[in-house]
Amino acid sequence: MNTHVGNRWLRFVLLGIASIALGAFAWIDAISVTLASTVLFGVIFIIAGAFQLAHAFSCREWSSRLLSALLGCLYILGGMLLIEEPATGSAFITAFIAISMVIGGAVRSMIAFQNRALSGWWMMMLGGLVTIAIGVMLYATLPWSGLWLVGTLIACELIFAGIGWVQFGLALRRGTVVIERNF
Template sequence: MSGFGLSPTLPKPGSAPADRWGWFVALGIVQIIVGVLCWIDVTAASIAGVVILGVLLLIGGVFQIVHAFTMRGWSGFLLYVLIGILYVIGGLLLMEEPLRGSLIITIVIAVMLIVSGIARLIVAATHRHMQGLWLVILSGLVSFAVGIMLYASLPWSSLWVLGTLIAIELVFHGIAWLQFGFALKRSHRA
């Protein structure tokens, strides 16, 4: 890190994160509220998630192209420019057609769940001698079944899957920040 003009510093005794536990609690509350709002309208959250992903791809693509031109003599120049262009195109397409983007992302999620479920079942079949294998089998069956159900309910599942996942992530992450903030408060008092 020191190459960027930044040097790691340890917090001073009076400026430890425990002194700012309220910020973590506030962050947790905000994330829980936003998560609940996403849960109320999962379709809007799905579309917003796809648009945000498109913006991030666009920004990443621009940075990729700029980085490639700063390293012109590098042997991977053309590949980096092409990858950057693909990111930009993908980002623009997601922002222009968020419903189609949501459909494609849901298909990818469904396929990943099906493949990971099958992989877990194969692992369980090849390691039959191990104890507690029923959890791996159950996990594989659940992943496989959820993937099949998502795929079977397309295109409708693409309207709620991403929004639901975003809502769950925000609520649980918010709860984690709340717990962390209150733990800091308790440690600060002690």
């Protein structure tokens, strides 16, 4: 089914402007956004743990029911800890991101090195090395980087998404665009 949205370009532009404004606000107070996000993660963990426990108790004949219930309890405990200590929780989230970046950058660098016969391999190597450096810097500046990283990432995502929506809306204004719905 095709939906003609060319005459609704302004809605996309307004969505983009709202996203950019929210992103700018998040960037201004990245620490509060980080702490609020950590609390939200905690709530999500508690809800997931409750569902895990309910599932474990509803499947009495399942041999892994006890392990599933234990996992549910761990989710709930982790969620409660994130809510109780969001600053510490954000430091753990940042440490996980930093370690993931170091590992991902190292893997990307190894792939680039193994494929150095290809032109442009050094760009992939450079990207991997930059990712490693950022991961190391984030980890080295813990716990302080934990206070601003998540909020800054959310701000960047909102701003870039907003720019995309504005650009999309303006493209709709310039010409007729047909969007397909695939359901």
